[in-house]
Amino acid sequence: MSAVDPWLARLSHALPHHALSRLVHRLARIESPRVQPLLRAFVRRFGLDMSEAAEPDIAAYPSFNALFTRALRDGVRPLEGDPATVVSPADARVSASGRIEAGRIFQAKGHDYSVEELLGGENDLAVPFRDGHFVTLYLSPRHYHRLHMPLDGTLTHAIHVPGRLFSVAPRIVRHVPRIYARNERVVALFDTRFGPMATALIGAQNVGSIETVWAGEITPPAAREASCVTWPERDIALERGAEMGRFNLGSSVVLLLPPGPLELEPALTPETEVQVRSALGRYTGRD
Incomplete structure (x- = not known):
């Protein structure tokens, strides 16, 4: 646990939570070719495995939200166990x-x-x-x-x-x-x-x-x-x-x-x- 974590938690109380989230909601849905470099940087930064996606080509995603909600290709996550x-x-x-x-x-x-x-x-x-x-x-x-x-x-x-x-x-x-x-x-x-x-x-x-x-x-x-x-x-x-x-x-x-x-x-x-x-x-x- 980092010594700064309690301070970050205290700071989070003061943030305008809903205003920030509404802003992100809008930004994540912007569809523009200019978004593509940011999407590619995001995939590299967080290590997204695009080989598991139904559409592995990052260029096929017009916005951040489309990338976040990507579907998986068939067979990638098989259902384990039985009905119990x-x-x-x-x-x-x-x-x-x-x-x-x-x-x-x-x-x-x-x-x-x-x-x-x-x-x-x-x-x-x-x-x-x-x-x-x-x-x-x-x-x-x-x-x-x-x-x-x-x-x-x-x-x-x-x-x-x-x-x-x-x-x-x-x-x-x-x-x-x-x-x-x-x-x-x-x-x-x-x-x-x-x-x-x-x-x-x-x-x-x-x-x-x-x-x-x-x-x-x-x-x-x-x-x-x-x-x-x-x-x-x-x-x-x-x-x-x-x-x-x-x-x-x-x-x-x-x-x-x-x-x-x-x-x-x-x-x-x-x-x-x-x-x-x-x-x-x-x-x-x-x-």
């Missing part, structure tokens, strides 16, 4: 994982937050996760930024919670209490064969927007209060590994899983790199 296997929703780095203890989720040393506040105060939706499991994943600029289903599921609720847009880089997460419950976020809840599952898509500094496949772009439109939409009448069912949304620029995902005999992968420790559709764990004793 929970797979990663993203290419990412593990921030934390484990049991939800009496309704509280571990963030970093000295910091935790409640499931209820993560879900925008929806206590009835939070109760089933009280003694469940969680995995927090951080997407860095070099990662693939589309998000995929960890289990087969049917959408039941979608929650948009307005909030701050602190950076979710690990060096900041260690010093900003309850950061995932304070940042703007979109939470999707699904019914699965093992019980309810929630994917909390966390907004962050410079994240242009968050999209889902069922509602399109949800942020950045401004809101002052949390909103919860019930979706059962739409019967939106997504298969394990299917695309469910995307970040237009990077952020984090907090995955909430129901109680039960879930065995997380032993290698699922902080700083571990995982790939989308790779196994995070498996519910044992199930077909």
Whole structure:
């Protein structure tokens, strides 16, 4: 940990989070030949593996946002395990994982937050996760930024919670209490064969927007209060590994899983790199 990290965290409180993110939202969508040198520099700087992309030619991407949301070519991320296997929703780095203890989720040393506040105060939706499991994943600029289903599921609720847009880089997460419950976020809840599952898509500094496949772009439109939409009448069912949304620029995902005999992968420790559709764990004793 750098000695300057606490100072960066304090500085982040004073930044105009939403104004900066709206600016980035516009800049990332500028389509111009003049963007190409910047895209090539970005690919070199962060080590993007364009051989994995459905379109490997950088010149085919008209804007930063198009590059960030690039599709992968077929076969690059095979789906691991069987229907009882929970797979990663993203290419990412593990921030934390484990049991939800009496309704509280571990963030970093000295910091935790409640499931209820993560879900925008929806206590009835939070109760089933009280003694469940969680995995927090951080997407860095070099990662693939589309998000995929960890289990087969049917959408039941979608929650948009307005909030701050602190950076979710690990060096900041260690010093900003309850950061995932304070940042703007979109939470999707699904019914699965093992019980309810929630994917909390966390907004962050410079994240242009968050999209889902069922509602399109949800942020950045401004809101002052949390909103919860019930979706059962739409019967939106997504298969394990299917695309469910995307970040237009990077952020984090907090995955909430129901109680039960879930065995997380032993290698699922902080700083571990995982790939989308790779196994995070498996519910044992199930077909």
